[in-house]
Amino acid sequence: xxxxxxxxPSRQSAKGIIVIFGISVYKVVKATIVFIAAFVLKILSSDKxxxxxxxxxxxxxxxxxxxxxxxxxxxxxxxxxxxxGDYFFLRKxxxxxxxxxxxxxxxxxxxxxxxxxxxxxxxxxxxxETAGDDKTEIEIVALVKPKxxxxxTLLLAGVKPKNVNNQxxxxxxxxxxxxxxxxxxxxxxxxxxHFKSFVLIFAFIIGIYNDAKEFxxxxxxxxxxxxxxxxxxxxxxxxLLFNLSILIILLxxxxxxxxxxxxxxxxxxxxxxxxxxxxxxxxxLNKISLNLNASRIQNTMASTNKLKRSLGLYKLAFTQAMAxxxxxxxxxxxxxxxxQLNELILQFYPRVFDNLVKHKPHKYFLKRLIAVHAIIFxxxxxxxxxxxxxxxxxxxxxxxxxxxxIVYTYKKAYYHIDEDYIxxxxxxxxxxxxxxxxxxxxxxxxxxxxIFQKNHGVATLEICSASRPLKIKxxxxxxxxxxxNYLLYKVEYENKNxx
Amino acid sequence: xxxxxxxxxxxxxxxxxxxxxxxxxxxxxIYIIVANILFTYGILCxxxxxxxxxxxxxxxxxxxxxxxxxxxxxxxxxxxxxxxGFKKRKYAMRDYDITFSKGFxxxxxxxxxxxxxxxxxxxxxxxxxxxxxxxxxIYTAGESGGDMTVSGLPKDIADKQYGFLxxxxxxxx
Numbered sequence: 001x002x003x004x005x006x007x008x009p010s011r012q013s014a015k016g017i018i019v020i021f022g023i024s025v026y027k028v029v030k031a032t033i034v035f036i037a038a039f040v041l042k043i044l045s046s047d048k049x050x051x052x053x054x055x056x057x058x059x060x061x062x063x064x065x066x067x068x069x070x071x072x073x074x075x076x077x078x079x080x081x082x083x084x085g086d087y088f089f090l091r092k093x094x095x096x097x098x099x100x101x102x103x104x105x106x107x108x109x110x111x112x113x114x115x116x117x118x119x120x121x122x123x124x125x126x127x128x129e130t131a132g133d134d135k136t137e138i139e140i141v142a143l144v145k146p147k148x149x150x151x152x153t154l155l156l157a158g159v160k161p162k163n164v165n166n167q168x169x170x171x172x173x174x175x176x177x178x179x180x181x182x183x184x185x186x187x188x189x190x191x192x193x194h195f196k197s198f199v200l201i202f203a204f205i206i207g208i209y210n211d212a213k214e215f216x217x218x219x220x221x222x223x224x225x226x227x228x229x230x231x232x233x234x235x236x237x238x239x240l241l242f243n244l245s246i247l248i249i250l251l252x253x254x255x256x257x258x259x260x261x262x263x264x265x266x267x268x269x270x271x272x273x274x275x276x277x278x279x280x281x282x283x284x285l286n287k288i289s290l291n292l293n294a295s296r297i298q299n300t301m302a303s304t305n306k307l308k309r310s311l312g313l314y315k316l317a318f319t320q321a322m323a324x325x326x327x328x329x330x331x332x333x334x335x336x337x338x339x340q341l342n343e344l345i346l347q348f349y350p351r352v353f354d355n356l357v358k359h360k361p362h363k364y365f366l367k368r369l370i371a372v373h374a375i376i377f378x379x380x381x382x383x384x385x386x387x388x389x390x391x392x393x394x395x396x397x398x399x400x401x402x403x404x405x406i407v408y409t410y411k412k413a414y415y416h417i418d419e420d421y422i423x424x425x426x427x428x429x430x431x432x433x434x435x436x437x438x439x440x441x442x443x444x445x446x447x448x449x450x451i452f453q454k455n456h457g458v459a460t461l462e463i464c465s466a467s468r469p470l471k472i473k474x475x476x477x478x479x480x481x482x483x484x485n486y487l488l489y490k491v492e493y494e495n496k497n498x499x
Numbered sequence: 500x501x502x503x504x505x506x507x508x509x510x511x512x513x514x515x516x517x518x519x520x521x522x523x524x525x526x527x528x529i530y531i532i533v534a535n536i537l538f539t540y541g542i543l544c545x546x547x548x549x550x551x552x553x554x555x556x557x558x559x560x561x562x563x564x565x566x567x568x569x570x571x572x573x574x575x576x577x578x579x580x581x582x583x584g585f586k587k588r589k590y591a592m593r594d595y596d597i598t599f600s601k602g603f604x605x606x607x608x609x610x611x612x613x614x615x616x617x618x619x620x621x622x623x624x625x626x627x628x629x630x631x632x633x634x635x636x637i638y639t640a641g642e643s644g645g646d647m648t649v650s651g652l653p654k655d656i657a658d659k660q661y662g663f664l665x666x667x668x669x670x671x672x
Contacts, residue, residue: 321640444611444645447516451604464645484610485513491612492595498615498640 004150006083009091011076015121016142021072022117023141028068081140083154088128090138100138106130108296109320110152112145114287124148124287128155156291177340180269184313184335188266189259191307193430198254202247266334273347280333288330294348295499296320298467300436302341309432314341319467321499349436352421358414364456365474366410373402405429415472417483419490422463424470440496441465445484449477463487466498516610519598521589527630528588528651532581534626540574580604590649592660597637599649611647614671615639619664621657633657637664 029036074094081090088107090100109129118124118141126148127139143151180188267284274291281289301317308314318331336344345352380398384391405428412427422437446462446469453459459480461472472483544567551563584603591598600608622634633654639645652660 443615443639444609444647446610447608449606454606464639466640469645481515481517482510485515486510488516488596488610488612489513492614495614 004147006081006151006154009080009082009089011080012140013123013142013144013147014076015123016079017069017072017076018121019118019123019125019141020075021068024071025068079140083151088138088155090140102128102130102138104155104157107155109291109293110155112148112152112281112289114283116285118142119287126151152291175272176270177273178269178271178333178336180266180335185262185266185269186259187311188308188313188335189262190255191305191311191313192258192262193305194251194254194258195430198251201250201254262334269334271333271344278344278347280331282330290330292318292320292331297348298437298441298465299470300345300348301433302345302436303431303433305430305432307430312337314338316341316344321466345436349421349438352423352436355418356416356423358416358425359475359479361410361413361415361472361474362456362458362476364453364458365413366406367456368452368474369406369409373406377402401429413473415475417486422470422472424472435470437463437465437470439487439490440494441498442487442491443498445487447480447484514593516598516608519591519593521591521598521600523586524588524590524649524651525630525632525653528632529582529585530630531624531626531632531651532585533578536574536577536581540570540577544570588651590652592663597647597664599647609645609647611637611639611645613664613667615645616664616668619661619668621661623654627651635660 071094075092078094078097079090079092081088083089086104088102088104090098090102092098092100107128107130111127111129112124113127114124121142122144123142124145125139125141126143130138140148264284266282268287269280269282272279276291277294277297278292279289280292281287297318298321299319302314303317304314313334314336316333316336320331333344342353377395377398381392381395384394408429409427412425412432414425416423417439420439422439422442424435426433426435442463443466444464446464448460448462449458453474457477458474459477460474461480461483463470463472472480475483547563547566547570551560554560580603584601587603587606588599588601590600595614596610596612598608598610600606617638617640619638620636622636623632624634627633627650631654632651634648634650635652635657637647637649649657
């Protein structure tokens, strides 16, 4: 078996003291940063300078870290864990003693994480997620990596996958299936849809534009920039170029920001295929390694955009039952090729593409799109009224964008249902999404009809799973009812386990 | 164009949700709805009046009447919408699932199979106790969407349903 004996109650690695110390200092500083800042400011602005040599001041300065260290040591000494039979036990607490026991088959997932501090002293943290309430926090903050891996294997050994669709041999189990290269991550970062973040920043800048203009002129940068363009101070051209340069700086800024984010989150992204699912590890500052269990997967969404498609970049996002919002983000795999994307989808949804029939939504969807865009168009033109006349020229790109957006949004919308799967396609001008859900994972079905939809005999179907619901928008009422009846029949009659 | 590929079952012979005879909730529940709306808008109006009384700036009293008028119109509008929506609050139970429908502007019909229920609870607010009503809450797994809240049930019916569903869940495993 493994080289570690988990049956005897044991403490974590002694380095845990450092991690506990670090975490508690970080938490306290984060919570009291306002007070600390106010205090420092008060001292700095007060007339009499603080006497550092004063014994009381010295005492305070030295006692605070000491208290933290004592607490960290006590916490470390009072933290013990062991595995006995089918249960994992954890005892902790200095004054308020706490004993937690978790049955192995209630364990949903085991994460191995590593933040910057843990990377420096070469330990990992192991956290256990259980079914049910998400408040119980079980985390062992400092373990040597082999020990953490051994514990993880031991804890997950109790979780037996119920339906293994694929026969993967031992070799594929340990082999790295996919590793995102730096180049692909770089491309992924560049090809993100910057439009949204750009619009946000742009609107923000417009809002503070006048203030900013004053501020810039005060700094006398304007004159510098204007002379840089070697143009007349008051000429419209200089103004335009000045604004244009701000625009370009903004673009570069949003590009840079999303690229950095991409790298920090997905650095060294590796995927291993296992019998019961996938093992994903990634992260630069906070390294994380997690198991994705096939039986726990709810929705799966494959997405790409125009640019990414031409670069051959696809993203796969899984949602798991019980996982909280922050963790859900981590089940994303970026920078996949189309082949890998399809292979992974087929691992969890076998034969899903075999008889995929794309049903279109009702024409009402198109009408609604046109109506919504028309309203936006009118709002924009009301704004143009107060601007100089040339502003109406903006209608040309606006109209072109809107028409393309309507056409593509309608074109990309489809749905498919068979005995096992529900597939929904969606997207706008730039992005394309495809969502997959197993019929047996349906929790409830909602038929939704607005008064406008009622007049057209159209309805929206909302299919709830244990994570976010899947929507089939604007289909004929008859069809929606048929699908609802069919799904309810499948869930009630076949009574398959959803987990 | 076939909708489903499974030939063995005929979709048209499946039990139909649309044929369900839905039972309206207790008519007394309208009192609770009205009371809630009046209470919310009443507090808003009081706040506005209070500001007007203590405000030293006389220019506010001009806008004051506009704000009050808007609030009252909104209140009446909300009352009408809720009255129309009240008639749509209906429920039904079948052998294997429960259905609840509500909403005037946006009508939602949620059907929840019994075998997906996680737990149930009965809630009774002060007003509901006075009127002999109860709210039945049914939870499914996961975050959102699938949970059902049937408010304004007569207490005896709510208790009966609670007992029935609890028995169903306990016998399941």
